[in-house]
Amino acid sequence: MMAGADFDLIVLGAGAGGLRAALLAADSGRRVAVIESGRVGGARVARGGLPKALLAIGAGFAEDFAAAEAFGWQAGAAGFDWARLMAAKNAEITRQETAATLALREAGVTLIEGRGRLSGPRAVVVGERVLTAPVLLIATGSRPALPDLPGCDHAVTTTEALDLMQLPRRAVVLGGGPHATEFACIFNALGVEVTQVMRAQAPLPGFDPDLRAGLAAAMEARGVRLVRGHQPLAIERDGALNRVLLAGPGGDKAAPVEAELVLAATGRVPDTAGLGLETTGVALGPRGGIAVDAYSRSSVESIWAVGDVTDRLRLTPAALAEAEAFVHTAFDGCPTAVEHHLVPIALATTPALACVGLGEDEARRLYGGGVETHLARPRTLRERLTGRESGALVKLVVDRDEDRVLGVHVLGPGAAEIIGGFAVALQCGATKAQFDATLGVHPTLAEALLTLPPAVPGAASGSGPDLPPVAAPPGAAPDGETAAPPPAVAEPIAAERS
Numbered sequence: 402m403m404a405g406a407d408f409d410l411i412v413l414g415a416g417a418g419g420l421r422a423a424l425l426a427a428d429s430g431r432r433v434a435v436i437e438s439g440r441v442g443g444a445r446v447a448r449g450g451l452p453k454a455l456l457a458i459g460a461g462f463a464e465d466f467a468a469a470e471a472f473g474w475q476a477g478a479a480g481f482d483w484a485r486l487m488a489a490k491n492a493e494i495t496r497q498e499t500a501a502t503l504a505l506r507e508a509g510v511t512l513i514e515g516r517g518r519l520s521g522p523r524a525v526v527v528g529e530r531v532l533t534a535p536v537l538l539i540a541t542g543s544r545p546a547l548p549d550l551p552g553c554d555h556a557v558t559t560t561e562a563l564d565l566m567q568l569p570r571r572a573v574v575l576g577g578g579p580h581a582t583e584f585a586c587i588f589n590a591l592g593v594e595v596t597q598v599m600r601a602q603a604p605l606p607g608f609d610p611d612l613r614a615g616l617a618a619a620m621e622a623r624g625v626r627l628v629r630g631h632q633p634l635a636i637e638r639d640g641a642l643n644r645v646l647l648a649g650p651g652g653d654k655a656a657p658v659e660a661e662l663v664l665a666a667t668g669r670v671p672d673t674a675g676l677g678l679e680t681t682g683v684a685l686g687p688r689g690g691i692a693v694d695a696y697s698r699s700s701v702e703s704i705w706a707v708g709d710v711t712d713r714l715r716l717t718p719a720a721l722a723e724a725e726a727f728v729h730t731a732f733d734g735c736p737t738a739v740e741h742h743l744v745p746i747a748l749a750t751t752p753a754l755a756c757v758g759l760g761e762d763e764a765r766r767l768y769g770g771g772v773e774t775h776l777a778r779p780r781t782l783r784e785r786l787t788g789r790e791s792g793a794l795v796k797l798v799v800d801r802d803e804d805r806v807l808g809v810h811v812l813g814p815g816a817a818e819i820i821g822g823f824a825v826a827l828q829c830g831a832t833k834a835q836f837d838a839t840l841g842v843h844p845t846l847a848e849a850l851l852t853l854p855p856a857v858p859g860a861a862s863g864s865g866p867d868l869p870p871v872a873a874p875p876g877a878a879p880d881g882e883t884a885a886p887p888p889a890v891a892e893p894i895a896a897e898r899s
């Protein structure tokens with residue numbers, strides 16, 4: 402360790418990764434300082450997963466109210482108060498921020514408000530102060546990347562979208578990634594007329610093609626207008642109205658779209674601005690993230706980095722796991738590499754989407770012809786009574802040679818809660834035969850994953866890059882219901898919520 406240093410560890414950023422690392426290191430007796438330029442809790446608490454999840458829960462009641470009558474309720478016309486939801490959301494953010502600040506204090510961590518900047522491999526400047534430690538951890542997260550368009554300052558990012566004074570009548574959402582798609586669904590459920598403009602042919606490039614096509618169809622059925630294969634050219638302001646000029650698939654000009662709100666959800670970049678990395682020689686990766694090894698150590702021995710700033714996997718559980726592994730490695734004498742393998746993902750879309758492991762395209766790229774898929778579109782109990790299609794879909798991607806399940810994909814109510822258990826199964830190397838031998842919980846959507854019909858040899862349920870309509874899954878009945886399962890297996894009729 403370093404004689405005369407102010408601390409054993411200085412952390413830049415009190416978000417998911419920074420907080421976890423600071424608390425763990427303090428717990429093992431280290432003198433820790435955390436520097437935070439914004440709110441304690443970082444993106445998750447103030448402008449990320451937490452506020453987004455609260456808005457998504459709020460938006461989810463719209464379909465509940467609409468369905469309630471079919472189940473005997475006479476609820477009358479439902480009213481919605483955006484300001485009240487904002488106030489409740491803000492109160493919860495403050496509660497979690499206060500709890501995190503208190504946890505730091507109780508652990509003996511020194512919290513310093515301000516923007517930190519490296520001034521050497523073991524020194525950080527905050528305002529007028531220079532602090533030293535033998536180990537520095539950069540956990541400064543990521544920030545939205547606005548597209549480079551004329552008039553892009555008329556657009557808001559997800560940060561402002563989580564804090565709108567009022568809901569717009571119409572919104573144009575730019576981007577086809579997780580953020581854009583989640584916000585399109587949330588706004589749509591709250592009654593906003595939503596147009597989502599994406600360069601690809603369906604939302605969520607990189608996800609399984611059936612999941613993408615299924616979600617796109619379900620979003621359109623709920624009234625979201627998807628403008629596929631289009632690129633925004635410019636945003637013009639006309640009073641309270643924004644006009645987004647577009648180029649079509651061939652680069653030709655297309656009809657513009659207009660709305661009071663334009664949300665640019667066109668990606669995020671690692672937040673390394675003003676960090677003084679050049680003074681230390683810390684190497685960056687191709688997209689500007691801090692390059693680290695499997696233990697989260699940068700190219701400079703004393704400087705480590707975790708979370709979004711490393712541009713590995715931009716998810717809260719990844720930042721937490723990296724922080725824990727960092728503390729074990731740097732302070733506990735137990736080198737621990739982080740596995741970014743088989744990480745489950747859940748999106749607050751309508752219907753909810755969740756997956757773990759490989760999508761069909763990726764599996765075929767890695768395993769060639771030795772991949773088979775099993776897909777069903779179970780009808781939920783709710784849609785049986787309301788008559789309104791849920792768009793539910795379950796799919797397994799399987800390595801035929803070893804019968805190993807490579808990917809589990811779910812679209813439908815409760816998808817986020819379902820996927821965690823299946824992530825454990827995939828970590829254990831579960832086979833399709835083991836899935837089939839496991840009895841499900843009846844009647845749930847998860848059960849449908851355990852009663853999937855055998856794959857038809859050579860039949861790919863998925864689609865190419867241009868995503869034509871998905872063929873009827875093997876074993877599907879003509880009306881899209883899952884075919885009757887073999888005897889002695891419960892009928893895989895999904896319940897709305899188990």
Ligand SMILES: Cc1cc2nc3c(=O)[nH]c(=O)nc-3n(C[C@H](O)[C@H](O)[C@H](O)COP(=O)(O)OP(=O)(O)OC[C@H]3O[C@@H](n4cnc5c(N)ncnc54)[C@H](O)[C@@H]3O)c2cc1C
Nearest residue numbers: 414416417418438439443444449517542708709715716717
């Ligand atoms: C809208 C949105 C929704 C999301 N939804 C989900 C979700 O549902 N599930 C999920 O797993 N992930 C979600 N994410 C991603 C998740 O929030 C991030 O992966 C996670 O917060 C990363 O943690 P981190 O510690 O790297 O950074 P952050 O949590 O962003 O923390 C970084 C902190 O560093 C501070 N900082 C920056 N620069 C400095 C500096 N120079 N000095 C001092 N402090 C500094 C910032 O103010 C911030 O508080 C979402 C993100 C967004 C934006």
Ligand SMILES: NC(=O)c1ccc[n+]([C@@H]2O[C@H](COP(=O)([O-])OP(=O)(O)OC[C@H]3O[C@@H](n4cnc5c(N)ncnc54)[C@H](O)[C@@H]3O)[C@@H](O)[C@H]2O)c1
Nearest residue numbers: 548576577578579580581600666667668669715716747748
């Ligand atoms: N629920 C969750 O777990 C959750 C939710 C949201 C985000 N995230 C995380 O955050 C990460 C970032 O998500 P994201 O949606 O911000 O980014 P992304 O990079 O996944 O998607 C960005 C989208 O914007 C489009 N785009 C980029 N530049 C553009 C331009 N100039 N014009 C038009 N379109 C453009 C891209 O084609 C893409 O569709 C995700 O990979 C995920 O790890 C997680």
